[in-house]
Amino acid sequence: MIERQFIKEKLKEFEIEKFIYTKIPGAGFSHTKVVRTPLGDKIIIYAAKPGLVVGRKGENIRKITEGLKKNFKLENPQVEIAEIEEPMLNARVVAERIKSSLERFGLMRFKRIGYNMLESVMGAGALGIEILISGRIPSARSRTWRFYQGY
Template structure:
């Protein structure tokens, strides 16, 4: 029972949309939205030209409200009009424009109409668009003309949910011409569109960087720099000599004398390093 009720409501909304579409031709009608409120039923009409929906002195609005209350038995229907922000990204509006252009200029300019609409849609930021015009154009034999540009999904959930589709027909002297429009809007999220998000800096890393920036290196006099530099140079030279000697010598069993000499040289190095550090500390305290 609940399922049948939902189906009835959706069919009723579809009939309301068709009724309003027939009442306001040429207004760039897109779709309607029915909202149930405690005061009554609220119907929002989305159109590219709200002025034509209202009509002269609100004549169209009055006719629509009367028709809704009589034909569909709506309690206190309240009609509101909303303007479409980007009409050229709406497939139904584009299809209606193609229909009106074909009825006005005829079939001899159908290519110009198709390409001009194609450029207008892509200029609005669409990812892709496809326009199909089928009928007896320009000859007596029916055929389909395809105008397309950009990237357009034809299968999958993206094509069913995100791609905007619309169909309409233009009644001409030569016969009926079918129009199909498909538009992929710029905000479509494709499944293969992967973007890497950069790792955010942690609070610890920010604190460490702030501490490094706050620390100021102590100033050293020219004489102190010369003394420390000379001692460091001696240490570097001694380390280099040791590395060369170790590489040149073959591996042998270390004697007790060699062990004592190595320990003595290491002690000398440590003593020199200590003296260098002490001098640096003294200069810092004096300053």
């Protein structure tokens, strides 16, 4: 019985994370942490660009709290934002940047994008990195390109 309750809570936390991820595109979203308090639920959002999460005059946070109240039946959600110390060491942020770079510069520059991300992550202090870019990128045939360095 306790296991089912635990699974139900974790599924709810996953749905909350998915909801927040869709609400703040381009903010370098990493992950969320849900803390239960006597006053209500406290949701901590970790992002590379906290200013984009807040929005102008806090409008994005208001939309997120209203959505949390309406969709997840949270009575008093308190949204808090924390900045990631080194965003280039977070896999989700790096993948988001690779995606936006591919959209911005086109698919023909995928090798340059892969090697630039490789250098920036290693410059941030990582011991090793492996980037896999797959799909029909250079031609009509699907292929996987692997960029790696370090351990």
